[in-house]
Amino acid sequence: MNQPIVSSPRPITLIGGADPAPGILTVALKLGETVVCADGGANHALWAELNPVAVIGDMDSISDAARDAFAQVLHPIAEQDSTDFDKALRHIEAPLVLGVGFSGARLDHELGSMTVLTRHPDRRCILIGEDTIVLLCPPEIVLDLAEASPVSLYPMAEVACESDGLRWATNGLRFAPDARVGTLNKATGPVTLRPDAAKMLLILPRDALDVTVRALQEQPATWPVRAG
Template identity: 70%
Template sequence: MFPKLGLINVNPPIVSSSCPITLIGGVNPASGTLSEALSIAPLVVAADGGADHAFAAGQKLEAVIGDMDSISETAKGAFKDVLHPIAEQNSTDFDKALRHIDAPLVLGVGFSGARLDHELGSMTVLVRHPERRCVLIGEETIVLLCPPQITLKLPMESAVSLFPMAEVGCESEGLRWPTGGLRFAPDRQIGTLNKVEGEVSLRPDAPKMLLILPRGALGVTVQALLQDGERWPARVG
């Protein structure tokens, strides 16, 4: 069993949905990326300046969440009825948005492809809110916090990368280089550049492992996440 992390998330949701939600960030997503996310999760939320990309794409928004320092006046006017400003400056707009969305899955677009520091910041948010299932979609890869257990049927020889955000173990099957018995940490053992040799099963022992897969694995990953109800509990604080 995975460790108990504490109480449930105390942030009251701004958006609640029984269906997956697309969350648009401040980097203009490629039209194909946004279209693919919308085909899975047609309800849309924007994180601050992501509202401008939603406006340009003609998208209706359930909410705009953030400190509102990046959104244009045009987008503010267009979405004035669904603006939810959060003034604190101790977290990113992605963090503010994710922690206030209650949904079985969030697909994040517009959070990669620009500044590396912003991408790294987004990855820390995935770990900070392990109870929120979220897949960040890039042009070539997807990244998510590996859940307590996930089984994926991926093409043989597909790339599978595991990157630890803190010390963590991860039992596995179906990988060319097995990970059982290893202790991963950012400054020691990492698990990038592995390959698929069968049905892949991953079981990390803590919510500290990022799973990075080819963009083409999005559909299989979403299906696996929605079929398996087991998720990490929220952190305390």
């Protein structure tokens, strides 16, 4: 179990090294006023005149200016077996982490971020992109979505997911990344999802962010810490 570097009873905005799309940082800060940076995310925080409570990572991407400005809150983690997003997320204790700067740049980095969501299922985190948001689907979530709103389910391993309110029902199906996936589905109204394992990514339009945050607040059940 990782000891938290940052602990908060309220949502936290975590800034990564990729350049956030216009307006995304503002959207995240409305929900999570406390700022943490993953390594090079400190460069964006400096530019935006933010004061992070911690900068976590291997410190190979932070600029000299950001390093000087945030010298009192640097938390270097030297190992190279995990990404800076992983290092930061596993050391944050909060009801929700809003991640910006982890998508929209290099595809390999974005895929790595999806893996981190699955690796730490006990950490509730929404990654906010230019057009979409992505999170690891909790044991149950009820989303008050409008009819025809896009809903995509992407399995990171074999997993089933009971659902209500989807145009194409998922009940009784088994999903896997090399077999059946659940992308390009649509809501017929409010949607309920119940995956049987912490392996299903939920991808929604960015304008569903507030609905998703409310749904997570109303459904407190979380996945346990992954063994190993």
